[in-house]
Amino acid sequence: MIPQSRPPSQALLSARGLSKRFGAQTVLDQVDFNLRRGEAIGIVGPNGAGKTTLLAALSGSLPVTAGTIHYAGRDITGMDAAHRCRLGIARSHQVPRPFGGMTVFENVLTAALHGGGFTRTQAQERSMDAIRLCGMLPVANRRSESLGLLDRKRLELTRSLATDPAVLLLDEIGGGLTDGEAAELVGTIKALRQRQITIVWIEHIVHVLVQVAERLVCMDAGRIIADGTPEAVLSNQTVMSAYLGGHA
Numbered sequence: 523m524i525p526q527s528r529p530p531s532q533a534l535l536s537a538r539g540l541s542k543r544f545g546a547q548t549v550l551d552q553v554d555f556n557l558r559r560g561e562a563i564g565i566v567g568p569n570g571a572g573k574t575t576l577l578a579a580l581s582g583s584l585p586v587t588a589g590t591i592h593y594a595g596r597d598i599t600g601m602d603a604a605h606r607c608r609l610g611i612a613r614s615h616q617v618p619r620p621f622g623g624m625t626v627f628e629n630v631l632t633a634a635l636h637g638g639g640f641t642r643t644q645a646q647e648r649s650m651d652a653i654r655l656c657g658m659l660p661v662a663n664r665r666s667e668s669l670g671l672l673d674r675k676r677l678e679l680t681r682s683l684a685t686d687p688a689v690l691l692l693d694e695i696g697g698g699l700t701d702g703e704a705a706e707l708v709g710t711i712k713a714l715r716q717r718q719i720t721i722v723w724i725e726h727i728v729h730v731l732v733q734v735a736e737r738l739v740c741m742d743a744g745r746i747i748a749d750g751t752p753e754a755v756l757s758n759q760t761v762m763s764a765y766l767g768g769h770a
């Protein structure tokens with residue numbers, strides 16, 4: 523028999539029995555999660571469901587209390603975020619965290635050098651490619667602290683892209699955008715998919731999310747309560763009651 527902690531053979535990234543507790547509070551409760559190469563998954567769920575915590579656990583920025591994570595056939599459960607980033611797992615944060623005192627280009631270059639582990643020449647090329655793809659060229663020489671919210675969110679995406687990820691974990695990069703800006707963002711994410719980047723995207727704006735995600739995962743109270751096509755998940759009774767306030 524295959525041991526429980528081994529990922530299914532087709533999974534690129536796979537979590538088994540993932541739990542995270544903060545003191546007495548269980549924020550992730552025995553989560554199993556599989557991501558196949560090239561997929562685009564949307565993660566939805568009410569506030570406090572554990573979505574950001576799941577992303578943090580997968581990226582390595584938060585150690586888990588229990589469970590295992592495998593990536594490309596390797597157990598990465600104890601590996602830190604920097605190491606996982608070099609292996610191809612990049613994360614953008616819900617609250618943008620640009621390096622102050624640096625331009626947009628310098629921010630992106632720093633990510634490519636230190637997150638991606640590239641040589642300076644490679645890092646410059648990767649940075650320019652990511653900046654172009656994310657529409658940041660007009661602001662490339664601006665100080666990051668002078669950017670508005672939209673550009674700071676774009677910078678988060680650009681920095682993670684510059685590390686040359688195989689898996690991109692995106693946390694609410696669409697919040698607060700106008701319809702036109704959201705359409706631009708969808709265009710960018712679709713371009714990333716054409717580059718075979720696997721995407722996990724937490725987003726409250728579901729009509730934007732489903733333009734990219736072919737699979738939705740819904741979380742509530744630290745558990746995955748639905749996983750399937752957007753149509754199936756969004757019409758699921760348990761999902762509807764979770765959004766209306768009752769836990770499944």
Ligand SMILES: Nc1ncnc2c1ncn2[C@@H]1O[C@H](COP(=O)(O)OP(=O)(O)OP(=O)(O)O)[C@@H](O)[C@H]1O
Binds near residue numbers: 549569575
């Ligand atoms: N560092 C922490 N210490 C203590 N509790 C935490 C910590 N981080 C998150 N939590 C708690 O864990 C729960 C899940 O938080 P998380 O941010 O993962 O939810 P979420 O689904 O991403 O919510 P939202 O949609 O509001 O961003 C919340 O109750 C939150 O208060």
